Amino acid sequence: MSDSLSAHYREILLGLGEDPAREGLLDTPKRAAKAMRYLCHGYELSLEEIVNGALFASDNDEMVIVRDIELYSLCEHHLLPFIGKAHVAYIPTGKVLGLSKVARIVDMFARRLQIQENLTRQIAEAIERITGAAGVAVVIEAQHMCMMMRGVEKQNSQMFTSVMLGAFRESANTRQEFLQLIKRSH
Incomplete structure (x- = not known):
């Protein structure tokens, strides 16, 4: 090969x-x-391998957020990098996921040829599936070299994508709390 x-x-x-x-x-x-x-080594990984049993019983039913997970991916249209950060939250229902596993799930999907919209959804659905969470939210902000180095050559543009599942989609208050907690302080 x-x-x-x-x-x-x-x-x-x-x-x-x-x-x-x-x-x-x-x-x-x-x-x-x-x-x-x-x-592109994300193709060689599976969700089950990454999680490797790192789900732990917990009475916590409050929002868990892992913010500013750096990610590096390749645009499937031009094979050029996009670089950014993922913010991931979930509301546990009896089990919490090992902290590093959230970042590893982001990496597994980022290390494939991607578009940011699909990457965001894949991460959210994987977290939901593995944890059984009452809700999952993922926001990704990234800069795309295909837009910076070629084409329109816009150096300061960023793309934001979000996927809200379960309680984050159903409750404006829950969604707003998440968005407020990941907001940058300048």
């Missing part, structure tokens, strides 16, 4: 008019293939 991916990167270099045999590019196809496999 890696030889095949490396060969494709070699063809890309040729297609760009580069000489893959020149000193600076000799190992570039192998390095690029290795980097791409790492950037």
